[in-house]
Amino acid sequence: MFFLSHIWLIPLLPAFGAAMMFFFGRKLQKSAVSAVCVGAVVVAFIFACGTVWQYTGYAEQNHEQPYQTVVYTWLGADTGQMNYVTQDGKTAPFQVDAGFLLDPLSSIWLLFVTGVGMLIHIYSVGYMGHEGGYYRFFGYLNLFMFSMLTLILANNYALLFVGWEGVGLCSYLLIGFYFHRKSASDAANKAFIVNRIGDAGFILGMFGIAWYFGSLRFTDVNHLARSGHFAVDDPIITAATLCLFIGACGKSAQIPLYVWLPDAMEGPTPVSALIHAATMVTAGVYMVARSNALFVLAPTSMKTVAIVGALTAIFAASIGLVQNDIKRVLAYSTVSQLGYMFLALGVGAFAAGVFHVFTHAFFKALLFLGSGSVIHALSGEQDMRKMGGLADKIPTTFRTMLIGTLAIAGIPPLAGFFSKDEILWRSWLANPLLWAIGFATALMTAFYMFRLVYLTFWSPSRVDHEVEHHIHESPKSMTVPLMVLAFFSITAGWLGWPASLGGSNHFEKFLEPVFARGAEASAAETAPPASEGNRGVDLGLMVLSVLAAGVGWGMANRAYRRAEKSYVEPIAAAAPPVYDLLYNKYYVDEGYDYVFTGRRKVGDVRLGVMGLGEASSWFDSQVIDGTVNGAGWITRLSGTLSSWWDKWIIDGLLVNGPAILSRIMSYPTRMLQWGLVQWYALTMVVGLVGFVAYYAWR
C-alpha cells in the first residue's frame, strides 16, 4: 500500500518542480530545467499508475469503497464554533480537510492527466527549445500539474476549489505567456475574467451545499444525498447544482461562458493541448460527475446541463466549419466536444461523459500537438489558407494527425467512435431531439476536421516561398509523444467496447461504484435495459453516425481536395450571409461588447450592463450627491447671509454705529486736551489774568 498511503506525493512532485523554477529557474541550464520539471511529472505519472493499481486491490477488499486519507484539518478543527445539525438531528462539527480521495472517477482523471501531461511536457522540451522564458514556461506547467492534481484528488469541494482556482491562475499565466503581445495579454485577461463569473457560481453552489448538508466532503454529501432524506426536485439542491453548473460552464467553456477558450489559443501550443483541450477544461465535467448524486436529485439541473451541452456542441461546431486559424478550428472543436460531454452528463449517462473526456484527452491533445508541429514546421504560420501539401514533407505529423482526425470524427474502431456513439445512443433514449443535435454535430465535426486535414496536408501547396524552404519534420521529443498519443487515440476506446458490439464495456463497469445509485435514481427516465430492441437501436445509431462521419469526410474531400490559392469556401459560395455569420462567430463577442463589457458606445454613452452601471454612477454622483451638495450649499449660503447680517447690520450699524457717532462728536472736545502741559498752564494763566482784570476794572 506504499503508493496509496503516499498519495499526497503525487501533487507535491510537480509542486516541487514549480518551486525549484520559482527560486532557481533563472540560473539553471535548459537541460537542468527539463530534467527537474519533466522528471517531476514522469515520477508523478509512475506514482499515479502505482496508486491506481493498488487502489484496484484496495477496492476489491473494501466493497468498492473510495480510498480516503486526511493529511490535516484545514478549517474548523477543534474550534467548536462551527457546528451543524445533521439531517438525523445530531450535532457535528463542520470542518474542511486537506484530504485526498481516490475512487474510479478520480483514478481515470489521475491517469490521463499525469499521462497526457507527461507526454506534453516531453513535447514542450522540443517545441519550446528556441523560446525565451524556458524555465518560466516549465514552472507554470508544473504549477498547473500541481493544481490539476489537487483538483482531482481533493476529497471535498473546498480543496477542489483550491485546485480549480490554481488551474485558472496557471491558465491565465500561460495564455499570457507571450505577454509582450497585446492580443495574448488581452486573451489571458478575458479567460481569467470569464472564469471569475463561473467561479462565483461555484462558490455559491458550494455554500449552498455546506449550508444544506453541513459538510463539503464528497463522501458525506453523496451519502446524505443518497440516504433518501431529500426529495427529488428539492429546490435548494436544484439551486445549488445550477450554481455548480455555472462554475462548470466557466471552466469547461459552455454557452454562455465559452468565449474565452478560442482566444486562449494565444498561448503556446503545448499549453493549448494540455490545459485548453485535454485536462483543465474537463474539470467542469469532473465536478458535475463528482456531484452526480446531487444532480440526480435535481432533474431541472440535469435538463439544463443536457440542453446547454447540446446547444454548445452544435453552436461551436458550426463556428468551427469556417475558421481559418488551425488552432482556432481545434479550439471550437474542443468547445463542441465539451458540449457532448455535458450532453452525456445531462441525460444521466455519467459514465459515457467521462468516457468521452478520457478518449477526447488523447485525440485532442494529439491534434493540438500535431498542429503545434505543423506551426513549428512552417515557422509560426497558423493560417490554413497558407498551408497545404504538407503530407510528404512532415510525414510523422501527418500520419498521427490523421489518426486523431479519424478518432474525433468517429470512424470505428478508433477511440472517438465508442465514446461518441455511447453519448448519442443515451441521448436518443432521453430525447430524440437531443440526439438529432448531437448527430448534426457529429456530421459537422467530421467535415471541419477533414477540412483541416485537406487544407493542411493534402491540397496543393499554398505555402509562402520563404517559408517553404524551411519546412522540416519536428525533433524526436515532439514526434514520439505524437506517436504515443496516436496509439492511445486508436486503442483508448476499446476499454469501453459496447455491449451491442459484443464487448463488455470495462470502462463503465469500472466507474459503476461512483455512479451506481445515480443510475438507479434516473433509471425511470433514461437508463436502458439491455434488451434486444435497444441493442438494435444502438447498432442502427452507430451505422448512422459512421455514415455521418463518412458524409462529412466526403464533403470535405469534394470541397478542399483541389484547393488552390484562390479557393472559395463551399459555404461562402452557397450562402454568403450564413458564411459571414459563422465566420464572425455569430457576433457573440460583439454582442457581449454591446451587452456586458461596455466597449460599445453611442457618442460617449456606454451600452449594456456597464452602461447601466455608468448611468447609475452618474445618477449617484450628479443627482443624489448633487441634492446632498445642494442642501449643503443652501445651508452654507444662509449661514453666509446670516453672518453678513450679524457683522454689518447688528454689529456694524447698531453696535458700532453709536460708538462711531460719539467718536466723531467727541472730536472737537478732544482737541482741547492735546497733551501739551504748557498749553494747559497758559490757559490757566490767561484765565486767571482775565478774572483778575475783570474784577479789578469793574
Place this chain on the structure above:
Amino acid sequence: MAPITTLHYLIAAAALFVLGVIGVLTRRNVVIVLMSIELILNAVNLNLVAFSRLWGLHGQVFAIFVITDAAAEAAVGLGILIAFFRNKETVNVDEVDLLKW
C-alpha cells in the same frame, strides 16, 4: 534817594512772578520749569514778607510754610522726573503726553 516802600517790593515781586510764569510757559526742559515754579513761589513769599511789615508777623510764618512746601514739591517733582526719564529717556515737557484724551 527815596525810601524803599511796599510798592517797590510789590513791583519787584510782580516782576519775579512774571519771569517765573514766562519760564513755566516757554521752556521745554522740566528742570527749568520746576525752577521757574520756585521763582513764582518766591515772588509770593516776597509779597507775604512785604505785607508783614504792615500787618504783623503772620505773613512771615506763611512764607516759611511756603518754603517748606516748595522743598517738598521740588523733591516730588524731581522724583517723578527721574522715573519718567528712566522710561522715556527725555525730560522735554512737550514730549510728555501720555495722559491726553
